[in-house]
Amino acid sequence: KAGVTQTPRYLIKTRGQQVTLSCSPISGHRSVSWYQQTPGQGLQFLFEYFSETQRNKGNFPGRFSGRQFSNSRSEMNVSTLELGDSALYLCASSGRTVGGETQYFGPGTRLLVL
């Protein structure tokens, strides 16, 4: 099976702009989660979508939003970008393994806000 893919891999934006990131999950996976990784902060959970519905949400401002399409592909949008939004944004799709659900990550999108 093909893995999780994310586009674009790199982005440079300026403050105040908005950005849309895309994620294609592993075939058959219906859950997609988004994380922000910054140095020293680990993986901060943004939100999770399952069957086109947001099922879980982390503690991020409303500038961060997402959606999921009927084919399970997901997009994440950040509006009014701030310098602090510079980070690696990771998408993960979930599949069942022996013992429980396991998340499989894409390569990430590196966002730089200038």
Place this chain on the structure above:
Amino acid sequence: DQQVKQNSPSLSVQEGRISILNCDYTNSMFDYFLWYKKYPAEGPTFLISISSIKDKNEDGRFTVFLNKSAKHLSLHIVPSQPGDSAVYFCAASAVNTGNQFYFGTGTSLTVIP
């Protein structure tokens, strides 16, 4: 509120020796635990997991131990190899959190040749 903690930001080990990475959690409802390995500029890669009904799970050089009473899990890598040098994240989830995973802040492992 950091429910999963990795208190050692970094660890250095000689090649061939054992690497032990530790993780603590606070939520007693967590019932599934995972370890991921991450290289720079890549997404985390799933390594090994353990269900709360077990106290040990082994996969090749990697063994995860779970101590539920202490709310502690550890990843043992034996023998350590230079290619194991990466950041390791532990994660936890619970049936009653849906599919939300909680990650630690990571431990950077350096295996010295």
